[in-house]
Amino acid sequence: MVxxxxxxxxxxxxxxxxxxxxIDLDLxxxxxxxxxxxxxxxxxxxxxxxxxxxxSITYQVAGAxxxxxxSDAGLSTYTTMIKPNAQGDVIADxxxxxxxxxxxxxxxxxxxxxxGGGTIHDIARYSAYSTRAPFVSVPTAPSVDGFNSKGAPILxxxxxxxxxxxxxxxxxxxxxxxxxxxxAMIAAGFADMLGKYTSLFDWxxxxxxxxxxxxxxxxxxxxxxxxxxxxxxxxxALRQKEGIRTLIGALIESGLAMLLLGHSHPxxxxxxxxxxxxxxxxxxxxxxxxxxxxxxxxxxxxxxxLYHQIASEGxxxxxxxxxxxxxxxxxxxxxxxxxLCLEIANIPDPATLSVxxxxxxxxxxxxxxxxxxxxxxxxxxxxxQVRLNRFTLLRAYNERLNYRH
Numbered sequence: 001m002v003x004x005x006x007x008x009x010x011x012x013x014x015x016x017x018x019x020x021x022x023i024d025l026d027l028x029x030x031x032x033x034x035x036x037x038x039x040x041x042x043x044x045x046x047x048x049x050x051x052x053x054x055x056s057i058t059y060q061v062a063g064a065x066x067x068x069x070x071s072d073a074g075l076s077t078y079t080t081m082i083k084p085n086a087q088g089d090v091i092a093d094x095x096x097x098x099x100x101x102x103x104x105x106x107x108x109x110x111x112x113x114x115x116g117g118g119t120i121h122d123i124a125r126y127s128a129y130s131t132r133a134p135f136v137s138v139p140t141a142p143s144v145d146g147f148n149s150k151g152a153p154i155l156x157x158x159x160x161x162x163x164x165x166x167x168x169x170x171x172x173x174x175x176x177x178x179x180x181x182x183x184a185m186i187a188a189g190f191a192d193m194l195g196k197y198t199s200l201f202d203w204x205x206x207x208x209x210x211x212x213x214x215x216x217x218x219x220x221x222x223x224x225x226x227x228x229x230x231x232x233x234x235x236x237a238l239r240q241k242e243g244i245r246t247l248i249g250a251l252i253e254s255g256l257a258m259l260l261l262g263h264s265h266p267x268x269x270x271x272x273x274x275x276x277x278x279x280x281x282x283x284x285x286x287x288x289x290x291x292x293x294x295x296x297x298x299x300x301x302x303x304x305x306l307y308h309q310i311a312s313e314g315x316x317x318x319x320x321x322x323x324x325x326x327x328x329x330x331x332x333x334x335x336x337x338x339x340l341c342l343e344i345a346n347i348p349d350p351a352t353l354s355v356x357x358x359x360x361x362x363x364x365x366x367x368x369x370x371x372x373x374x375x376x377x378x379x380x381x382x383x384x385q386v387r388l389n390r391f392t393l394l395r396a397y398n399e400r401l402n403y404r405h
Contacts, residue, residue, distance in 0.1 A: 003028075004028050004030065004249055004252060004253065004256075005023070005025060005027065005028050008023060008221065008253065008256050009023065011217060011220070011221060012217055012260060014217070015215075015217055015260070019215075019260050019261070019262075020260075022150075022167075022259045022260055022262060023256050023259050023260055025148070025167075025168065025169060025170060025171070026041070026045075026169050026170045027041070027170050027171075028170070028171045028173075028252060029170075029171065029172050029173065030171075030173045030175065030245055030248055030249055030252070031173075031174070031175060032174065032175045032176045032241070033174060033176060034172040034173055034174040034175070035062060035065060035066060035069065035138060035172055035174040035177065036069060037172060038066060038069065038070070038113070038136070038138065038172050039069050039070050039072070039073035039075065040073070041136075041170055041172075042070065042073070042075060042111060042136075043073055043074075043075070045111070045134075047075070047110040047111045047134075048075060048076060048110055049075075049076050049078075049107060049108055049109045049110045049111075050070055050075050050076065050077040050078070050109060050110065050111055050113060051077075051078055051080065051100075051103060051104045051107060051109035051111070051112045051113065051133070052066060052067065052077055052078070052079040052080070052113045052115055053079070053080045053082065053100050053112065053113070053114055053115065053116075053120055053123060053124045053127070054079060054080075054081060054082070054114075054115040054116050054120060055081065055082050055084070055090045055116060055119075055120060056081060058115050058116035058117070058120060058140045059079065059081060059115070061115075061140045061177060061180075062115050062138060062140050062174070062177050063079060063115045066113070066115060066138065067079060076107075078103060078107045078109070080099060080100045080103040080104075082096050082099060082100065082120065082123060083095075083096070083099065086286070087286060087287065087288050087289070088288065089288060089289040090119050090120070091119065091155060091283075091289070092119050092122035092123050092126075092152065092153065092154050092155060093154065093155040093156070094154075094155075094156065094157075096123050097123060097126060097127060097130075097154070100123055100124070100127040101127045101130055101131060104127055104128075104131045104133060105131060109131070109133055110133065110134075111133060111134050111135070111136060112124050112127060112128040112131075112133050112134070112135045112136070113135075113136045113137075113138055114135065114136070114137055114138065114168075115138045115140060116139075116140050117139065117140060117141050117143045117144060117185065118143060118144035118146050118147075118292055121137060121139075121144075121146060121147055121149075122146065122152045122153055122154065122165075123152075125149070125150075125152050125165040125166055125167070125168075126152040126154060126163060126165040128165070128166050129152075129164070129165040129166040134166075134169050135166050135167070135168045135169065136168055136169060136170050136171075136172070137168040137170070137171040137172070138171075138172050138173075138174070139171070139173050139178065139248065140177055140178070140181065141178065141181035141182070141185040141186070141189070142173075142178050142181065142185070142186060142189040142244055142247045142248040142251055143181070143185040143186070143188045143189045143192070143291065143292070143293055144188070144189060144192055144251065144292055144293060145189075145192050145193065145250075145251040145252075145254035145255050145258075145267055146255060147168070147171060147251065147252060147255055148167050148168055148171060148252055148255035148256060148258075148259060149165075149167065149255050149258055149259070149264065150164065150165055150166060150167040150258070150259060150262070151163065151164065151165060151258075151263070151264060152164075152165035153276070155280075155283065158280060158283055158284060159280060160276045160279060160280055160386065162264070162387075167255075167259055171252060173248045173252070175241050175244060175245060175248075178244050178248055179239050179240075179241055179244050183239075183361050184291060184294070184361070184362070185291065185293075186236065186237075186239065186244070186247065186360070186361075187293070187294070187297075187357075187360045187361045187362030188291040188292065188293025188294045188296075188297075188362065189247055189248075189251055189293055190229055190233070190236055190247060190293070190297075190356075190357075190360045190362065191293040191294060191296055191297025191298075191300070191357060191360070191362050192251065192292065192293035192296050192297070193225065193226050193229045193247070193250055193251065193254065194226070194229075194230075194296075194297055194300055194353060194356060194357065195267075195269075195271045195272065195293075195296040195297065195299070195300045196222050196223065196225075196226040196254065196266070196267060197226065197300060197304070197346070197347045197348060197353070198269050198270060198271045198300050198303045198304060198307070198347055199265075199266060199267050199268055199269035199270075199271060199272065200219060200222060200223060200226075200266060200269075200346075201269065201307065201343050201344060201346065201347055201393070202269030202270055202390070202392040202393060202394075203219065203265040203266055203269065204219070204343050205340060205343065205391070205392065205393050205396075206265070206390060206391040206392065208332070208336050208339065208340065209329055209332045209333055209336070209391060209396065210329070210391025212265065212390075212391060213261070213263075213265075214265075215260070215261055217260070218257040218258075218260050218261050218265075218266050219257075219266055221253055221254075221256065221257040221260075221266075222253070222254055222257045222266040222267060224253075225249070225250035225251075225253040225254050225257075226250065226254075228246050228249075228250050229246060229247055229250045230356065232246045232247075233356060233359055233360060234359075236360065237359060237360050237361060254266070254267050255267075265390070268387075268390075269303075269390070269392050269394075270299075270303045270383070270384065270392045270393065270394035270395075271296050271299040271300040271302075271303045272296060272299070273379075273383040273384055273386045273387055273390075273392070273394065274295070274299035274302065274303065274379045274380070274383045275292060275295035275296045275299050276383070276386045277378075277379040277382065277383035277386055278290070278295055278299075278369075278371055278375060278379060279292075279295070281375055281379075290369055293362075294362055294363050294369065295369065297353075297357050297362050297363065297364075298357075298363055298364065298365060298366060298368070298369055298371070300353060301350045301353045301354055301357070301364065301365070302350075302366070302376065302380070303394065304347050304348065304349060304350045304353055305350045306380065306394070306397070307344050307347060307393055308344060308347070308349060308350075310344075310393065310397060311340075311341050311344045311345075314337075315333070315334045315337035316334075317400070318330045318331075318333040318334040318337070318400065319331070319334040321400045321403055322334065324403075325403040327399070327400070327403055329391075329396055329399070330396075330400060333396060380394070381398060382398075384398055
């Protein structure tokens with residue numbers, strides 16, 4: 001088995017040294033029994049006071065075991081159990097962050113260890129960043145690609161904002177734990193990867209039309225990871241170790257591509273903007289949260305439908321918008337129309353994406369998510385505003401419509 005860090009570093013040999021340093025983690029261990037290596041790693045780094053952050057479920061899955069392993073190695077540990085909100089959801093928001101930050105400070109932790117999924121990692125990475133403590137990742141489900149991100153999506157007064165944080169120095173992904181993850185979380189991880197079809201397009205679109213920074217190596221890493229998951233969907237769906245190894249490896253590689261760039265362009269486009277929009281709407285309505293990846297997968301189907309529809313309209317609607325309203329992006333889109341249509345052609349059609357999601361056991365439609373038609377329609381109009389520093393085709397499409405009206 002090729003070491004994942006070695007593989008990525010080889011792929012980035014031609015990149016600037018500053019970019020390569022961003023992926024200079026101590027180690028990434030993806031194997032059965034990986035959790036048993038955490039104590040030796042911490043002792044080797046001379047850490048003594050350890051802050052573990054988990055929720056009630058991930059504590060049972062791996063946190064308690066880790067506590068025992070660290071205690072047996074002579075390390076002092078304290079576990080912060082993040083409390084759920086009134087709806088019963090563990091959320092990366094102000095109360096959760098303050099709860100963890102206070103515990104880190106109170107126990108003078110040398111290092112923070114996240115034991116859980118994406119939300120626990122977001123809490124840990126920002127708390128570690130705020131207290132200047134290093135951060136170690138112990139995933140309990142292959143559910144998201146944010147384990148090694150340097151950005152933390154945090155809910156601040158009900159609005160989701162991605163804030164600078166810290167990436168992990170090491171990742172210990174124990175396959176014995178990951179293969180036992182709930183089917184829905186494995187499906188969510190696969191769906192998060194499937195969303196790269198539209199995020200990679202939006203990134204390319206933003207570079208062509210909005211002059212956003214683009215890095216082919218990061219795009220290639222992300223696309224290769226995506227295709228590995230699609231090619232091994234059967235093994236992943238059956239929770240076979242090699243399939244789960246592929247999925248968690250792909251999610252981590254996607255995270256490394258983001259680390260390489262210092263932003264999430266390769267992995268987060270219009271499909272993520274719809275997901276975040278739905279999440280904020282559910283919080284305002286006091287409804288239980290949906291799995292991030294489940295939302296991304298369904299949103300990817302919707303964005304694929306819209307983008308293929310846009311491609312069928314031709315370039316003249318964009319040219320007219322540019323001429324009638326002096327709207328510069330319209331002219332750039334028209335000038336690069338053939339290239340953009342070729343890129344859209346790389347996005348599978350909605351039916352193909354739905355078949356993949358159904359095969360993995362995830363939701364394929366807004367109805368399965370209990371997202372209303374009204375919420376879908378408003379998100380397709382407004383979700384691009386979640387990240388106004390991204391020039392996606394969804395944003396361009398809505399700006400064109402707004403100019404027309």
